[in-house]
Amino acid sequence: MPILVTGGAGYIGSHTCVELLNAGYEIIVVDNLMNSKKESLNRISEITGKSFQFYQVDLLNEQELEKVFIENEIDAVIHFAGLKAVGESVRLPLRYYHNNITGTINLLNIMKKYDVNKLVFSSSATVYGMPEKVPISEDFPLSALNPYGRTKLMIEEILTDLYLSDHNWSIALLRYFNPIGAHESGMIGEDPNGIPNNLMPFITQVAVGKLPELSVFGNHYPTADGTGVRDYIHVVDLAKGHLKALEKVSTSTGVESFNLGTGKGYSVLQMVEAFECSAGVPIPYKIVEPRAGDAAICFADPTKAKQELGWAAEKGLHEMCEDSWRWQSKNPNGYEENLTQTVPGNPHLTISGDSFYAKKE
Numbered sequence: 001m002p003i004l005v006t007g008g009a010g011y012i013g014s015h016t017c018v019e020l021l022n023a024g025y026e027i028i029v030v031d032n033l034m035n036s037k038k039e040s041l042n043r044i045s046e047i048t049g050k051s052f053q054f055y056q057v058d059l060l061n062e063q064e065l066e067k068v069f070i071e072n073e074i075d076a077v078i079h080f081a082g083l084k085a086v087g088e089s090v091r092l093p094l095r096y097y098h099n100n101i102t103g104t105i106n107l108l109n110i111m112k113k114y115d116v117n118k119l120v121f122s123s124s125a126t127v128y129g130m131p132e133k134v135p136i137s138e139d140f141p142l143s144a145l146n147p148y149g150r151t152k153l154m155i156e157e158i159l160t161d162l163y164l165s166d167h168n169w170s171i172a173l174l175r176y177f178n179p180i181g182a183h184e185s186g187m188i189g190e191d192p193n194g195i196p197n198n199l200m201p202f203i204t205q206v207a208v209g210k211l212p213e214l215s216v217f218g219n220h221y222p223t224a225d226g227t228g229v230r231d232y233i234h235v236v237d238l239a240k241g242h243l244k245a246l247e248k249v250s251t252s253t254g255v256e257s258f259n260l261g262t263g264k265g266y267s268v269l270q271m272v273e274a275f276e277c278s279a280g281v282p283i284p285y286k287i288v289e290p291r292a293g294d295a296a297i298c299f300a301d302p303t304k305a306k307q308e309l310g311w312a313a314e315k316g317l318h319e320m321c322e323d324s325w326r327w328q329s330k331n332p333n334g335y336e337e338n339l340t341q342t343v344p345g346n347p348h349l350t351i352s353g354d355s356f357y358a359k360k361e
Contacts, residue, residue: 001073002026003246004116006059006107007080009036011190012122012179014044015239016078018188021048023243028072030065031081032058035193037335043187059103062110069114076118076250077111078242079104082151085197086126089148100151101158108162117169118249119159120242125177125231125259125298127153134265135301138175138257145293156257163255170253172245177231177261177300179238181320182327189327190235191334199271200232200320204328207281214283216268218290223297227268231261231299234315234323244309261300262313271321278321279329 003020007013008029013036020027021044029041033056041054053072057064059081068074082100083089089096111117126149127142144150156173163169180200182189195211196202205211219226241260248256266274272283306312 001075002028002053004028004030004068004072004074004077005080006030006077007036007082007122008078009033009038009040009054010080011036012176012235012238013078013080014040014188015183015235016080016242017044017052018047018183019236019239019243020246021050021052027052028068028074029054030057030059030068032056034058035084037191039335040188040191043335047183047185047187059106060099062106065106066110066113069110069116074114074116076120076246077107077116078120078122078246079107080122081107082122084148086146086148087197089146089151093147096147096151100148101154104155104158108158112166117166118171118246119169120172120174120245120249121155121159123156123173123175123257124149124152125175125261125300127156127175128298130293130295131298134297134299135263136259136298137301138259138304160255163253167253169255170249171255172249173255173257174241174245175257175259175300176238177233177259177298179235180232181234181236181315181323183236184323184326186323186326186330189324189331191331199230199268200275200324201328203272203275203283204324206283206285207275207279207325208328208332210332212284214272214285215288216285217288217294219287220290221296223267225267225269228294229265229267229297229299231263231265232271232317232320233260233262233313234320236323237262237313237315241305241309241311244305244311248309256308258305258309259300259302260305260311260313261302263300263302265297265299266317271317274317275321275325278318279325281325 009031129143144153190201
């Protein structure tokens with residue numbers, strides 16, 4: 001039976017869809033395309049040679065979301081959908097709480113109605129707030145420094161309460177660290193709206209000439225070069241972690257959290273240097289004031305994921321930078337909005353009304 005992927009047209013979602021299809025799963029993608037592009041769906045199909053079904057549906061629209069469950073026998077859900085910009089969440093907290101939490105509750109209510117109780121949830125390392133030490137393990141105290149992080153933490157608590165109320169549920173909470181990179185084909189990657197919020201797409205947009213220079217937030221942290229240290233993980237490794245979590249929830253019940261990271265930290269300037277070496281492109285930068293709430297050092301202890309999921313990150317920093325640059329250099333303006341009533345050059349996908357369906361061969 002198929003796997004429902006909410007937010008499957010987005011950065012991490014699209015890479016996970018590729019891995020699911022390559023592993024032989026049937027998928028259904030739900031996405032409102034607020035922070036993603038239809039073209040990513042076309043490219044998923046081109047990469048895999050597989051067809052799939054897509055519904056352009058917002059999780060806040062319960063009636064349309066329920067149609068997905070009525071029309072399909074769904075076995076499990078991987079839930080990526082949600083607003084994700086930290087700065088925007090500070091400016092628009094009510095929008096984030098309403099969208100991320102209400103949308104998730106709508107999804108859970110419908111899952112419960114149709115007896116779908118296997119869920120992999122896209123959480124975040126932001127649930128650890130400002131950790132007192134590193135590496136960070138899953139049993140660290142939880143807190144959050146901004147509305148985005150609090151939505152992730154609140155949803156984790158909701159899911160825990162849901163399992164306590166009904167032990168038939170099987171839920172994996174995946175706490176990501178810093179995903180970067182792109183599919184090795186260069187066909188799918190990170191395509192943020194407006195000025196990037198994350199380091200690597202900012203670097204690649206400087207490299208391709210879209211932005212003049214990189215802003216480095218602070219250089220007086222207690223690190224080797226004074227810039228903040230983070231755990232960067234290749235998005236394909238992250239996607240493969242979702243398949244391992246899906247195997248876990250398919251064969252057990254309970255609610256468990258897992259860190260998905262490499263267990264290694266790199267500073268901002270180390271990332272700049274690594275990218276320059278991999279891409280052969282200089283990255284001009286300037287030091288600006290540090291951002292409130294940024295931790296000096298943050299990296300994962302991924303031991304639990306290795307022991308219980310059989311998962312570990314495999315790709316190194318060079319591959320992360322090389323693949324990021326291949327995506328950006330091949331797609332300097334990201335995805336092009338070129339999908340109309342049919343998908344040019346792709347026999348697998350067509351649009352029908354508000355939904356976007358894969359042709360069955």
